[in-house]
Amino acid sequence: MLINLKSYMKNIYYGFLLLLSTIIMFACNDDLRELNKGEEPLALTISDAVDSLSEANVSENGITFNWTTGTNSGTSAAISYMLEIAPSGSNFVDAYYVDLGQDIYKLSYTEEQLNDILLDELLATPAKEAQFEARITATVANDNVEPQTSTTTFTVKPYEPVTKTLYLVGNATPNGWDVDNATAMTRTDNGVFSWTGRLTKGNFKFITTLGSMLPSYNRDESSSSNALIYRNDVDDPDEQYTVDSTNTYTVSVNLLNLTTTIKASKDVVAPYSMIYFVGSFTDWNFIEMTPDPLSSFIFRYGAVLNWNNGGEFKFGTASGSWNNMYHPTEASASYTSTSVQQDDEGDYKWVLTEAQ
Numbered sequence: 379m380l381i382n383l384k385s386y387m388k389n390i391y392y393g394f395l396l397l398l399s400t401i402i403m404f405a406c407n408d409d410l411r412e413l414n415k416g417e418e419p420l421a422l423t424i425s426d427a428v429d430s431l432s433e434a435n436v437s438e439n440g441i442t443f444n445w446t447t448g449t450n451s452g453t454s455a456a457i458s459y460m461l462e463i464a465p466s467g468s469n470f471v472d473a474y475y476v477d478l479g480q481d482i483y484k485l486s487y488t489e490e491q492l493n494d495i496l497l498d499e500l501l502a503t504p505a506k507e508a509q510f511e512a513r514i515t516a517t518v519a520n521d522n523v524e525p526q527t528s529t530t531t532f533t534v535k536p537y538e539p540v541t542k543t544l545y546l547v548g549n550a551t552p553n554g555w556d557v558d559n560a561t562a563m564t565r566t567d568n569g570v571f572s573w574t575g576r577l578t579k580g581n582f583k584f585i586t587t588l589g590s591m592l593p594s595y596n597r598d599e600s601s602s603s604n605a606l607i608y609r610n611d612v613d614d615p616d617e618q619y620t621v622d623s624t625n626t627y628t629v630s631v632n633l634l635n636l637t638t639t640i641k642a643s644k645d646v647v648a649p650y651s652m653i654y655f656v657g658s659f660t661d662w663n664f665i666e667m668t669p670d671p672l673s674s675f676i677f678r679y680g681a682v683l684n685w686n687n688g689g690e691f692k693f694g695t696a697s698g699s700w701n702n703m704y705h706p707t708e709a710s711a712s713y714t715s716t717s718v719q720q721d722d723e724g725d726y727k728w729v730l731t732e733a734q
Contacts, residue, residue: 420448422514422528428489430507430535434634436490436568441532443485448516448526455520456480465500466509466531473513474499496536504538540633541586544571544595548582550621558589569634577627578649579720581618584631584638595633606636624649648674650695653704657691657727659683664697683730690727695720 426442428435443461450457458480464473474495478485487495496502500510509531516526545560552575553559563571563584584595584606592612598605599617609616619640621627626643651674654664661684670676683689693704705726707717713730 417449417451418446420514420516420526420528421446422512422530424512424530424532426486427532427534428492429533431489431493431496431537433490433493433537433539433569436488438489440487440489440492441534442487443512443514445483445514445516445528447483448518449523450518450520451523453518453520453523455518455523458517458519459483460515460517461485462513462515463495463500464511464513465502466511468511470511470513492534493536493539496534497539502536504536507533507535509533540569541593543586543588544631544633545585545588546573546582546629547585547591548580548618550577550580550582550619552576557585557591560585560588563629563631569632571631571633572628574628575626576624576649577621577629578624579621581620583616583618595631595636598636604638604640606631606633606638608636652695652697653677654694654697655679655691656694656703658689659685659691664694666697667693689730691730692727 422443422445424441424443426439428438428440431440445459448457459478459482460475461478462470462473462475464470476485496508496510497504502508510533511529511531513527513529518525542565544563544565546563547553547555547557547560549555551561553561561573561575563573566572583597585591586593586595593608593610595606596609596615597617597619598607599615604619607615607617619638623642628639628641628643630639630641632638652669653667655667656662656664665679665681667677667679670678692706694700695702695704702720704718704720705724706715706728707719707726708715709724709726710729711717711726713728715728
């Protein structure tokens with residue numbers, strides 16, 4: 379018996395190509411075909427649901443939706459799913475929805491994700507419990523099989539998210555009461571802010587938006603600790619935090635538990651790096667004094683004084699500025715007086731005469 383080996387191998391090769399083409403054809407249509415799903419009804423259930431959402435648990439699971447496969451009525455056609463969420467009684471008008479595709483039977487949201495959906499998409503009211511409906515729709519890729527739906531309800535209370543920006547404002551802060559240039563704090567975690575810098579004697583509070591005094595976070599006058607209270611109306615109490623002495627401070631704020639911590643540096647530093655001698659001796663020009671190398675609180679000035687112009691003087695904290703000056707507590711105080719105040723009330727000066 380004679381066998382044409384070349385022809386035999388060629389037939390095997392073409393047979394293999396035919397089989398491979400068939401496999402590829404079925405693979406390409408796999409997204410439209412599934413196994414028989416039986417006749418089990420589509421059913422939606424909820425697990426791990428949180429009744430009251432909290433910003434302190436933003437990454438924790440807030441709710442999980444689970445559903446059965448539904449049926450494709452023995453057609454082997456693929457089934458796709460869509461989940462909708464809406465306020466109860468709305469008939470799913472303007473519902474939040476997500477197309478899930480095939481082979482997905484569970485969907486979870488964190489507390490932050492669910493809160494965002496309820497507030498931003500469904501316009502829920504923060505801190506108010508409300509009931510919502512969820513509906514799963516199974517659509518079969520066969521026109522002879524009707525879509526299937528299953529609905530369930532859940533009740534939840536969303537939260538009002540805290541601000542993502544926070545600023546220091548007040549006469550104790552570097553930029554004073556200028557709300558357009560308030561001192562920004564650093565956001566270190568969700569709802570947590572920190573700032574380190576120099577505060578002078580005075581008051582301050584916290585604002586959330588540049589250019590606006592409201593809303594703000596103020597000292598809770600009903601608490602003896604450094605508790606915060608949210609202020610959103612001009613008629614609300616406007617209690618502020620007080621700084622008793624100039625120093626470098628670290629201010630920490632937690633808006634989730636409404637607390638603040640204010641810690642002064644152990645190394646006390648002077649509020650100004652330069653002090654200016656100014657008076658009739660200098661023709662009211664601001665003259666820099668010499669800082670002491672061993673203490674940031676000591677400044678010296680040595681020069682021949684011009685007696686022709688009189689003998690009044692005081693001390694400035696910024697060149698050319700008549701604000702925040704150091705001066706005696708009474709008018710025409712003797713140059714030996716050590717009673718000093720720093721404010722813009724009363725144009726008092728020390729007096730030094732030639733006889734002295």
